[in-house]
Amino acid sequence: MTGHLSLDIVKQSMEGLGIAEQVSNIRIRIKTTPERIPRALLIAQSILKCDHLITISAVDNGTTFELMYHMTGPHRTVLSFVIELPRDKPEVHTVSDILPPAGIYERQIHDLLGIGFLGHPDLKRIILNEDWPTNEFPMRKDWKPDPGTFYGGIRKEAT
Amino acid sequence: MPEVHIPIGPQHPALKEPVNFKVVVEGEKIVSLDLDISYTHRGIEKAAEQRDFIRVVPLLARVCGICSHSHTTAFVKGIEEAMKIEVPARAQYIRTIVAEMERMHSHLLWLGVAAHEIGFNTLFMWTWRDREIIQDMLEEMTGNRVVYGINEVGGVRRDLTPALISRSFEHLTKLEDRLAKYVDMVISDETLKMRFCGVGKLTREEALKYGTVGPTARASGVDYDVRRDEPYLAYAEVPWKVVTDTNGDVYGRTLVRIGEMQESLKIVRYCLENLPGGLISVPAPRTAPAAEILSRIEAPRGELVQFIRTNNTDKVERLDIRTPTLANWTSVAVSLVNQNIADIPVIVAAIDPCMSCTSRITVMNRKDTKTCVMTWDELRKHGRNLYQKEWRA
Numbered sequence: 006m007t008g009h010l011s012l013d014i015v016k017q018s019m020e021g022l023g024i025a026e027q028v029s030n031i032r033i034r035i036k037t038t039p040e041r042i043p044r045a046l047l048i049a050q051s052i053l054k055c056d057h058l059i060t061i062s063a064v065d066n067g068t069t070f071e072l073m074y075h076m077t078g079p080h081r082t083v084l085s086f087v088i089e090l091p092r093d094k095p096e097v098h099t100v101s102d103i104l105p106p107a108g109i110y111e112r113q114i115h116d117l118l119g120i121g122f123l124g125h126p127d128l129k130r131i132i133l134n135e136d137w138p139t140n141e142f143p144m145r146k147d148w149k150p151d152p153g154t155f156y157g158g159i160r161k162e163a164t
Numbered sequence: 165m166p167e168v169h170i171p172i173g174p175q176h177p178a179l180k181e182p183v184n185f186k187v188v189v190e191g192e193k194i195v196s197l198d199l200d201i202s203y204t205h206r207g208i209e210k211a212a213e214q215r216d217f218i219r220v221v222p223l224l225a226r227v228c229g230i231c232s233h234s235h236t237t238a239f240v241k242g243i244e245e246a247m248k249i250e251v252p253a254r255a256q257y258i259r260t261i262v263a264e265m266e267r268m269h270s271h272l273l274w275l276g277v278a279a280h281e282i283g284f285n286t287l288f289m290w291t292w293r294d295r296e297i298i299q300d301m302l303e304e305m306t307g308n309r310v311v312y313g314i315n316e317v318g319g320v321r322r323d324l325t326p327a328l329i330s331r332s333f334e335h336l337t338k339l340e341d342r343l344a345k346y347v348d349m350v351i352s353d354e355t356l357k358m359r360f361c362g363v364g365k366l367t368r369e370e371a372l373k374y375g376t377v378g379p380t381a382r383a384s385g386v387d388y389d390v391r392r393d394e395p396y397l398a399y400a401e402v403p404w405k406v407v408t409d410t411n412g413d414v415y416g417r418t419l420v421r422i423g424e425m426q427e428s429l430k431i432v433r434y435c436l437e438n439l440p441g442g443l444i445s446v447p448a449p450r451t452a453p454a455a456e457i458l459s460r461i462e463a464p465r466g467e468l469v470q471f472i473r474t475n476n477t478d479k480v481e482r483l484d485i486r487t488p489t490l491a492n493w494t495s496v497a498v499s500l501v502n503q504n505i506a507d508i509p510v511i512v513a514a515i516d517p518c519m520s521c522t523s524r525i526t527v528m529n530r531k532d533t534k535t536c537v538m539t540w541d542e543l544r545k546h547g548r549n550l551y552q553k554e555w556r557a
Contacts, residue, residue: 029245031394032458056372057388059460060486062471073471075458081393083458106375106494110486117209127198134202143210 010053010082018052019045023086032083039088039097046074046086046103054078061110063118065146070095070120074107090120099125117144134158167195172508185512192504197497201490209483216478217243217317217452225311227485230273233259233266234463235470235485236315241396242459242472243317246452253398253440255319260398261435262306262314263461264428268339269298270464271379271421271428275346278418281509282359283548287349294342301335304328319445329436336433343429347422350415359551360415364499364511367412374495377488378466379424382408383416390462402434414510451478463488506547 015025015033022045023037037045049055055076064071074086090097099122101108111122112131119142122128130137134157141156142148150156172185182203188195208227212220224239225232237259244251272295279287299309306312306322314320350356366376371384381388389406391399407423409416452474459470466488475481500511 028456034456058375059458059467060469060471060484060491062458062482062484062486064471064473064482064484066481075469075471077393083394083460085458104375105373106491109490109494113490130202131200132202132205134205135200143207 010080018048031081032085034085034087036087039090042086042088043098043100043103046100049076049084055084058104058106061107061114063114065118065144067146070118095119096121096123098123101125118142189505194500194503194505197500199493209485212480212483221315225313229310230270231266231463232311233262234461234468237263238459238461238468238470240315240317242457242470243452245457246455246474247449249318249446249448251319252443252446254442255444256398257435257439258320258324261432262312264431265298265302267464268425268428269295271425274421278510284355297335297339301332316445318448323444332436336429340429343425350418350422359510360418361413363414363507365413366495366499370498374498375491376495377491379417379420380492383420384412385410390460390467394460396461398435402431404431451476465489506550509544
């Protein structure tokens with residue numbers, strides 16, 4: 006087990022890719038952009054020796070969508086890469102080609118928040134039921150269930 | 165040879181929650197696997213945004229029946245970090261005791277299920293009987309057998325009395341004897357080895373590449389355990405070691421889980437012996453300042469992650485839960501490729517999936533559009549017959 010990554014090393018390797026800040030003693034947050042995220046993750050994998058994608062968290066902050074790619078490695082430091090996506094065009098390139106476990110997390114985010122992952126091999130529904138209406142994304146802050154819409158389960162007329 | 169699609173699930177009596185697999189096979193060999201986990205989606209993340217912290221805790225205890233303590237621990241740990249409150253040592257020790265007992269009963273449950281999948285029902289009955297010892301202890305300590313409800317923001321809700329602690333030691337001695345027996349069985353029993361060795365193999369590189377967590381990863385030699393990597397509760401003060409193995413197959417996963425149970429038992433005993441005095445909880449404020457927390461804990465099935473964002477109110481702005489089973493699915497799809505249909509039950513069971521079930525299997529032959537239905541029992545029988553024939557040969 007090697008020591009934790011220092012902020013300086015992370016800053017150095019993320020030069021020109023994003024702004025790094027220490028958020029807790031073992032977590033470093035790196036703010037980057039959707040175009041730079043695949044490159045940033047590749048560098049995290051090679052230079053910073055991150056071999057485990059913990060998860061991708063997605064947040065609707067009311068104005069934009071935020072995606073956070075949390076990675077760790079033998080140094081046990083957690084690197085969180087943060088990107089923001091505009092509400093009117095929530096799309097980003099998939100990272101499942103670099104990190105296979107990302108595929109299932111991206112499917113989940115696509116399902117719940119309606120974020121598109123370009124180039125994803127199999128962006129199918131995974132969490133919501135098959136009769137859930139398309140273009141309704143329950144984890145969005147502005148989503149309200151519509152009483153007239155059928156969200157799955159047993160139809161009233163069938164009972 | 166024509167490709168055959170086998171839909172499995174979503175209901176299955178051996179495992180307790182629904183999932184649907186679509187398995188593509190060529191003859192007896194599996195070509196690919198796809199899954200649908202929508203059957204248990206209950207909108208808990210959305211519901212958590214509508215409730216204050218006090219009411220989110222019991223909600224999260226109901227994410228999963230087996231690891232109800234893990235989910236609440238991850239949440240209260242995160243919220244306490246956001247509120248910057250110091251939880252009393254006694255509370256942290258009690259949380260550790262319950263967490264490790266939960267790990268033991270979960271691993272015993274798994275060992276029983278895995279034994280059942282290969283037709284070793286005696287072991288299934290034994291482990292589930294011994295699991296009762298832990299269930300009884302948990303009931304005495306927390307008042308509940310399944311949803312313990314011991315956690316609250318700021319500490320725990322029930323204290324341990326000296327009488328309860330001395331009774332617990334008696335239970336632990338009994339349990340230790342039983343665990344020693346299981347270690348002996350797994351090492352020496354030929355039936356177990358025949359069905360577990362070389363099945364569902366994942367190399368260390370594959371385990372890392374596909375993002376496995378918990379005992380599945382540790383059985384492939386991946387040395388990650390959040391309890392040591394980012395110590396929480398009392399793990400930094402308790403002497404214990406991370407159990408790993410290099411077999412990488414179902415057998416390795418069995419050895420890791422059995423080793424972990426022995427470690428858990430030592431942790432519980434140490435915590436009971438060295439239980440610090442003092443308060444069991446501190447009053448927590450109703451609101452939390454704006455913060456962004458990544459709360460990771462080691463649940464029985466692996467790393468459980470909750471991403472929490474607070475916004476100066478008494479509710480979370482976002483709670484994103486990533487369960488260990490979701491992380492392990494990618495690897496299951498990989499480790500099943502090129503394996504035998506007969507090994508589906510045991511490989512799927514080997515990651516200890518926390519939401520999977522199957523009840524009937526439709527075997528379809530795409531070419532002549534013939535369909536026949538196989539029950540999970542028939543599939544299990546098919547597995548047993550096949551291996552019996554091989555053994556005799």
